[in-house]
Amino acid sequence: MSALVASDLAMGYTSGKLRIEVLRGLSLAVEAAQLTLIAGPSGCGKSTLLSILSGLQRPDAGRVVALDEDLFAGDRRARDRFRLQHTGFVFQGFNLFPALTALEQVMLPLGYMGIADREAAARSRATLEEVGLGERMQLLPAELSGGEKQRVAIARALVKQPQLLFADEPTSALDAANGQIVIDTLRRIAHGHGTTVLCVSHDPRLVGHADRVLEMEDGVILDDRRPAAGEGAA
Amino acid sequence: MIPLARKTLIHDWRRFLPAMLAVAFSGLLLLMQAALVFGIFGATAVYITASSASVWVGYPGTQSIELGRPIGPEARTALLMDPDVSRVEPFAWVGADWRGPAGTGGQSVFVSGIDTRAHGMIFADALTPAQRAALATPFAVIVDRGDLAKLGVPVGGRALINGDLVRIVGTARGIRALGGVNVVASLATARRLSVDGGDGPEVAYYVAQVKPGVDPSVVAARINAGAHGYAAWTAASFARRAVFYWMFETGAGLGVIFLATVVFIVGAIITSQTLMGAIAGSVREYATLHALGVGLGPLRRVVLEQAAWIGVCGLVAGVVLSFGLIGLASWQDVPVAVNVPVWIACAALVMGIALVSGAAAVRVLQRADPALLLR
Numbered sequence: 373m374s375a376l377v378a379s380d381l382a383m384g385y386t387s388g389k390l391r392i393e394v395l396r397g398l399s400l401a402v403e404a405a406q407l408t409l410i411a412g413p414s415g416c417g418k419s420t421l422l423s424i425l426s427g428l429q430r431p432d433a434g435r436v437v438a439l440d441e442d443l444f445a446g447d448r449r450a451r452d453r454f455r456l457q458h459t460g461f462v463f464q465g466f467n468l469f470p471a472l473t474a475l476e477q478v479m480l481p482l483g484y485m486g487i488a489d490r491e492a493a494a495r496s497r498a499t500l501e502e503v504g505l506g507e508r509m510q511l512l513p514a515e516l517s518g519g520e521k522q523r524v525a526i527a528r529a530l531v532k533q534p535q536l537l538f539a540d541e542p543t544s545a546l547d548a549a550n551g552q553i554v555i556d557t558l559r560r561i562a563h564g565h566g567t568t569v570l571c572v573s574h575d576p577r578l579v580g581h582a583d584r585v586l587e588m589e590d591g592v593i594l595d596d597r598r599p600a601a602g603e604g605a606a
Numbered sequence: 607m608i609p610l611a612r613k614t615l616i617h618d619w620r621r622f623l624p625a626m627l628a629v630a631f632s633g634l635l636l637l638m639q640a641a642l643v644f645g646i647f648g649a650t651a652v653y654i655t656a657s658s659a660s661v662w663v664g665y666p667g668t669q670s671i672e673l674g675r676p677i678g679p680e681a682r683t684a685l686l687m688d689p690d691v692s693r694v695e696p697f698a699w700v701g702a703d704w705r706g707p708a709g710t711g712g713q714s715v716f717v718s719g720i721d722t723r724a725h726g727m728i729f730a731d732a733l734t735p736a737q738r739a740a741l742a743t744p745f746a747v748i749v750d751r752g753d754l755a756k757l758g759v760p761v762g763g764r765a766l767i768n769g770d771l772v773r774i775v776g777t778a779r780g781i782r783a784l785g786g787v788n789v790v791a792s793l794a795t796a797r798r799l800s801v802d803g804g805d806g807p808e809v810a811y812y813v814a815q816v817k818p819g820v821d822p823s824v825v826a827a828r829i830n831a832g833a834h835g836y837a838a839w840t841a842a843s844f845a846r847r848a849v850f851y852w853m854f855e856t857g858a859g860l861g862v863i864f865l866a867t868v869v870f871i872v873g874a875i876i877t878s879q880t881l882m883g884a885i886a887g888s889v890r891e892y893a894t895l896h897a898l899g900v901g902l903g904p905l906r907r908v909v910l911e912q913a914a915w916i917g918v919c920g921l922v923a924g925v926v927l928s929f930g931l932i933g934l935a936s937w938q939d940v941p942v943a944v945n946v947p948v949w950i951a952c953a954a955l956v957m958g959i960a961l962v963s964g965a966a967a968v969r970v971l972q973r974a975d976p977a978l979l980l981r
Binding site for chain 2: 419420422423426428429449452453454455456457459460461463464465467468469470471472476479480481483484489512528529532540572
């Protein structure tokens with residue numbers, strides 16, 4: 373079953389007199405409860421694709437159906453609402469608020485979803501424990517290592533129990549050990565929680581762990597392969 | 607709900623401090639200029655505010671005390687006949703020319719002729735019973751201690767008023783006038799000092815106290831209903847009339863409004879710039895929240911809440927600073943006066959500065975486009 377279907381996506385930018393086509397009629401179906409990786413050289417359009425598939429940016433042409441909902445049929449507010457209810461994000465930079473403890477970072481989006489403090493705190497604690505930060509949840513970002521910060525960011529995305537999780541280069545700022553922890557966590561989220569994880573990365577470590585790898589270049593998908601089951605299983 | 611606005615303010619207080627100080631100093635400037643203007647122009651109403659009378663009767667349409675014209679004794683009768691009036695007292699007011707010792711030149715002075723008995727109403731708050739008694743001596747006068755240097759005569763010294771020799775028998779505080787010197791004398795002395803030699807009924811005002819529990823405005827209205835050739839005001843409204851007459855007569859009132867506008871704009875610019883810098887520093891975090899589906903509306907509220915807290919903290923700091931400065935000013939005899947409406951107006955303006963700045967800073971959030979995080 374496909375959680376995310378994109379058809380005939382086109383997107384371009386005008387830079388001076390130059391027109392740059394980033395996506396050229398790209399179509400794609402992302403399957404539910406899998407870790408799908410979009411790989412490719414920088415500038416191939418993979419980040420633009422991610423921002424369109426997640427509803428952050430409207431394409432010039434084409435259609436995105438996420439969880440049986442036409443993403444760009446409604447206005448910006450409707451997309452904000454859709455993201456609040458159904459999606460999580462993990463970015464390359466951790467983007468944590470310097471003033472909040474790990475627990476508060478994770479609780480923050482739940483407050484905006486209208487979830488009461490007590491329940492938000494319980495869910496956030498459980499999620500931080502799941503990413504292995506049970507002992508560190510009272511610390512500020514300045515007191516956490518890079519890997520721990522990225523795990524807080526993952527917990528913040530995961531605590532909403534989203535059906536869709538988008539990750540942009542989640543391992544590129546991390547060393548080997550921390551990168552591995554993040555990769556394993558993303559894989560567990562897909563298989564354990566049934567979340568559709570769509571990850572953009574050029575990190576070769578991730579390739580072996582993905583259920584499906586889409587190779588992108590010059591705005592189109594060149595290769596679609598599924599590494600053998602168990603090949604990179606943690 | 608995690609209090610993001612407050613937590614960020616406390617954690618990054620150094621970043622927000624300039625905004626808070628800008629708000630505090632704007633408040634201090636607004637309050638001090640109001641205090642100075644009311645202090646300076648309050649001097650035009652000093653006869654009224656330093657006296658214990660609650661109803662004043664004078665020539666109809668009198669805008670300020672020195673513009674008074676003589677009124678007839680029927681005004682006194684009307685007051686005495688009013689059932690709620692407990693005491694009536696005349697108040698003479700004479701514009702005169704002061705000649706000190708050689709070398710000090712002439713001075714315009716305002717001679718107040720008052721009832722010198724211990725319970726007299728005029729200048730009840732400025733003169734002691736002993737000073738009043740001293741005024742009973744013919745040609746004895748009292749001046750404000752701040753005016754002695756200007757008059758060039760020490761206590762005990764002599765000078766000429768309208769050609770008659772007077773002697774300074776003491777000094778008081780808080781009876782300084784605007785544009786001249788207040789000289790306090792007895793009713794009899796004032797009458798003798800007036801240019802026409804005291805033949806006419808040189809009484810410009812009658813003042814009265816009302817019985818306990820009676821609203822002076824009711825008495826004033828009753829006197830006005832049957833008045834002919836005179837008019838009654840409550841002490842408060844007559845004082846306000848005098849202050850506002852002088853404020854707008856001299857253009858100072860417009861000056862206050864002009865300067866308040868400048869302070870407001872400058873305060874708002876500094877505060878909004880600081881806020882914008884702070885928000886720009888966290889724009890990636892805001893963009894992440896936006897990516898997670900938190901709309902721009904709730905994010906704007908975070909900024910406005912920060913602005914409101916900056917306003918409250920700045921207000922508290924401004925009030926503390928203002929209290930200190932006003933205390934220092936009154937200790938040094940600088941004319942300052944504040945009242946509750948002035949405090950409230952300044953507080954409202956200060957919160958206005960903070961919230962206008964917040965509203966301006968909200969624009970920075972437009973940059974919190976999550977698509978930027980993906981490049």
